[in-house]
Amino acid sequence: MRKIGFRPACIIIISVLFSFIVGNGYAAADASPSVSSTQPLHFYLPAVTFSPEAQTMLDESAAQERVFYYTVQPGDTLLSVALEFGRELSLMPCATSPFRPEPIVLQPEEVLRIPPASATCHRVQAGETVRSLAAQYHVPVTALLAETWNNLASDDISLWPGRWILIEGGSTLPPVTVRYPTPTPTSSPWPYGDGKFIWPLHGIITQHWSLHHRAIDIAAPLGTPIVAADNGKVIRAGWNTQGYGWLVIIDHGNDYLTLYAHLSSIEVNLGDVVRQGQVIGLVGSTGHSTGPHLHFEIRDFGRLVDPLSLLPQR
Numbered sequence: 001m002r003k004i005g006f007r008p009a010c011i012i013i014i015s016v017l018f019s020f021i022v023g024n025g026y027a028a029a030d031a032s033p034s035v036s037s038t039q040p041l042h043f044y045l046p047a048v049t050f051s052p053e054a055q056t057m058l059d060e061s062a063a064q065e066r067v068f069y070y071t072v073q074p075g076d077t078l079l080s081v082a083l084e085f086g087r088e089l090s091l092m093p094c095a096t097s098p099f100r101p102e103p104i105v106l107q108p109e110e111v112l113r114i115p116p117a118s119a120t121c122h123r124v125q126a127g128e129t130v131r132s133l134a135a136q137y138h139v140p141v142t143a144l145l146a147e148t149w150n151n152l153a154s155d156d157i158s159l160w161p162g163r164w165i166l167i168e169g170g171s172t173l174p175p176v177t178v179r180y181p182t183p184t185p186t187s188s189p190w191p192y193g194d195g196k197f198i199w200p201l202h203g204i205i206t207q208h209w210s211l212h213h214r215a216i217d218i219a220a221p222l223g224t225p226i227v228a229a230d231n232g233k234v235i236r237a238g239w240n241t242q243g244y245g246w247l248v249i250i251d252h253g254n255d256y257l258t259l260y261a262h263l264s265s266i267e268v269n270l271g272d273v274v275r276q277g278q279v280i281g282l283v284g285s286t287g288h289s290t291g292p293h294l295h296f297e298i299r300d301f302g303r304l305v306d307p308l309s310l311l312p313q314r
């Protein structure tokens with residue numbers, strides 16, 4: 001019997017791991033944190049349809065830094081559009097107009113300008129000025145003035161409280177999470193999660209959460225079952241043209257949403273109440289993906305958080 005030496009064995013192991021990781025592609029979905037919105041989260045999401053330009057987009061991560069124009073369809077909300085474009089909910093007021101009052105209710109045929117995911121949308125508080133915001137976000141005053149969407153004339157403008165300012169390239173502030181009471185359940189099966197998530201899939205994490213990928217990617221063989229991370233209601237089950245491919249989104253009824261992308265098969269229907277651990281789909285490589293994996297996002301009141309901070313340790 002031949003023995004394999006230690007160093008050749010290491011080389012073999014490393015090259016097998018490398019080819020596995022390279023073979024399992026990544027896909028990104030992303031955005032930028034901050035502030036709040038007063039929107040109810042518990043409703044069904046319509047399937048957002050996109051312009052031909054959006055559909056020909058090739059690179060999911062490049063999409064995060066692009067500006068898109070989107071015409072609102074009946075039933076759309078800031079959250080439904082944020083989910084489809086992989087943007088933070090907090091960024092979405094800056095897809096409307098600088099002086100739009102809250103709560104923001106979209107009108108059909110309204111055209112949204114979806115800002116890049118790295119931008120921040122700031123709601124002006126009393127006493128804030130262009131200068132103070134520039135200092136707060138570590139950007140030059142000229143950067144705020146140069147953003148035509150902001151509609152600012154000079155740096156000594158005292159800003160109107162409640163208006164929105166779009167800040168690109170600034171460092172983000174600690175997010176503010178607004179909590180709403182969990183609705184009183186009225187019937188079983190139980191559509192509410194308890195916030196204690198389980199792993200949707202056991203596999204190798206091929207991409208962690210970062211500012212450029214606010215999700216985790218878990219690689220596993222094609223067709224491996226994916227389960228609901230907590231109890232909840234299916235608010236989206238279908239095809240997404242922004243790179244997610246076959247997609248399921250679950251509203252856990254407690255300000256958390258989870259998103260499962262690149263599926264090869266969807267095993268639930270819109271409106272289904274699912275229990276934690278129930279199979280909702282199978283691992284695939286649909287959308288912008290170069291190998292079978294699950295792209296898994298958790299939103300905490302619209303904000304994309306690191307799933308590893310909420311999943312049990314493995």
Ligand SMILES: [Zn+2]
Nearest residue numbers: 027028217295
């Ligand atoms: Zn991903």
